[in-house]
C-alpha cells in the first residue's frame with residue numbers, strides 16, 4: 001500500500017500531535033500554529049454563513065480558546081458581527097493565546113459577559129463556534145462549562161443552526177472517541193459533549209473523531225494541516241479506511257476469465273433453526289463476486305438441512321462434512337451454534353483451511369476453549385490467512401473482559417486482539433477498526449442502518465469472496481468493511497433507511513460499490 005505521512009488519511013494520537021507542534025515551533029515558528037488555525041477556521045466559517053451574519057464564539061481557557069480568538073480577529077476584519085463568550089476569565093493563558101486575546105481585544109468584537117446578553121446572542125446567531133476545549137481536555141466537563149455545552153447543543157437543535165467545533169468537539173476524547181465521564185455524588189454519570197455539525201481539525205486526523213462516539217458528535221470533519229512541512233510528521237501506523245485508499249484494491253476483470261478465476265467460498269454454519277445466517281453470508285459472497293459459493297450446514301443429521309436456496313439456486317447446499325476445507329476459502333460461524341459438531345468443524349477449519357474468516361459462534365467457541373485458541377495461533381506458523389470479525393461483545397469474550405472495557409479504548413482492544421491471536425481482526429462498531437497488528441485502519445463508511453441482524457453475516461461473506469478473488473487478507477478485510485458501509489450510506493441517501501434497512505437489501509448495493517471501485 002502506498003501511503004506515507006502526511007496524507008489526509010493519516011491518523012495521529014494527541015501525544016504525536018503535541019510532538020509535531022513542538023517540531024514546528026522549533027523550525028517554522030511564524031506564523032504561529034494558533035494563527036494558522038484561526039485563519040483556517042475563519043475561512044471555513046466564511047463558507048458556512050454570509051457576511052454580516054452574527055457569529056457567537058465560545059473560547060475556553062486553553063489554546064483551543066486561543067484558536068477561537070484568532071478566528072474572531074479575522075472574521076471581524078471581514079465584516080462579520082462577532083461576539084465572544086469567554087469561559088473562565090481568570091485563566092492563565094499560554095503565551096500564544098494571550099497574544100491572540102490581546103489582538104481580539106483590539107478588534108471590533110463584542111464581549112459577552114451577562115447571562116441575558118448570552119441568551120440574546122444565542123437567539124440571534126447564525127453560527128456557533130466551539131473553542132472551549134481541544135486535545136488538552138483531561139476530565140469530564142462539569143459546572144459552568146457543562147451548562148454552556150448544554151446551552152449550545154439545545155440552541156443548535158432548536159434553531160437548526162450550525163455548530164463548528166475547533167479541533168475536536170469539546171468533551172470528546174481525541175484518542176478514543178469516548179466522552180469524558182464524571183461520576184457525581186449521586187453516582188449518576190455525567191457525560192457532556194458538544195454535538196457539532198462541523199469540526200475543523202488541525203494538523204492531523206485524530207482517531208477519536210472517527211470511532212466509538214466520535215462520528216455522532218463531530219459532524220462533517222474538515223482537516224487543516226496548517227501548511228506543516230512533511231518532515232515534521234512522524235511515521236504513523238494508523239490510517240483512515242476510505243474511498244481514496246480502497247480504490248485499486250480490486251482489479252478490473254480480464255475478458256479471459258472463468259468461474260475458477262474468482263475462487264470458491266464455503267460458508268460453514270446454519271445449524272438447525274439458524275439457516276438464515278449462513279444463507280446471508282453465502283449470498284453476500286455470491287453478490288461480491290466469488291466464482292462458486294457453497295454452504296455447509298452444521299446439522300446433527302447427515303443430510304443438508306436445505307437442498308437449495310430458492311432465491312439463489314447458484315448457491316450449492318451441502319452438509320458441512322461434505323465441504324472440502326482445504327480447497328476453498330472458508331467462512332465459519334454464522335448460525336454455527338455451540339454443539340459438539342460445531343466445535344469439531346471449527347477445529348477442522350482451523351487445521352485445514354489456508355484461508356479462513358471466523359465470525360459469530362465460531363468466535364464464541366474460540367473464546368471458551370484454550371485448545372482452539374492454540375489452533376488459531378498455529379495458523380500463523382503454517383502461513384495460513386485468518387480474519388477474525390468480532391463485534392464488541394465477541395471481542396470482550398475473546399479478551400475475557402466486558403463490552404464497556406472494549407469500547408473504552410477500541411484501538412487498545414484491537415491491538416490486544418491482534419497480539420493474542422496473531423490474525424487480522426475487524427473490530428466492528430461505529431468506526432470499525434481493521435488491523436494486522438502492524439497497521440490499523442479506521443473505517444469511514446457506514447451508518448446506524450447497519451445496526452440490524454444479518455448485516456454482520458453479510459460482511460463475513462463479502463470478506464470471504466474478496467479473499468477468494470485473491471486479495472491480500474488485510475486488503476480483503478478493508479475493502480469489505482468499506483463497501484459494506486458505503487452500500488448502507490448510498491441506501492440511506494436514497495431513503496432506504498436508516499430505519500428498516502435490512503441485510504438482504506444491502507447486498508445489491510454492495511455489488512454496486514464493488515463494481516464502481518473496480519472501475520475506479
Ligand SMILES: NC(=O)C1=CN([C@@H]2O[C@H](COP(=O)(O)OP(=O)(O)OC[C@H]3O[C@@H](n4cnc5c(N)ncnc54)[C@H](O)[C@@H]3O)[C@@H](O)[C@H]2O)[C@@H](O)CC1
Nearest residue numbers: 021033034062063064133134135136137138139140141167
Ligand atoms: N499547542 C499548539 O501549538 C497548538 C494548539 N492548538 C489548539 O490548542 C488545543 C490544545 O490546547 P491546550 O493544550 O491548551 O488545551 P485545551 O485548549 O484543550 O484546554 C486545556 C485547558 O483546559 C483545562 N481543562 C482541561 N479539562 C478541563 C475540564 N474538564 N474543565 C475545565 N478545564 C479543563 C486545562 O487545565 C487547560 O487549561 C488544540 O486542541 C488546538 O485547538 C492549535 O492552535 C494548533 C497549535
Ligand SMILES: [K+]
Nearest residue numbers: 133166168170
Ligand atoms: K473545541
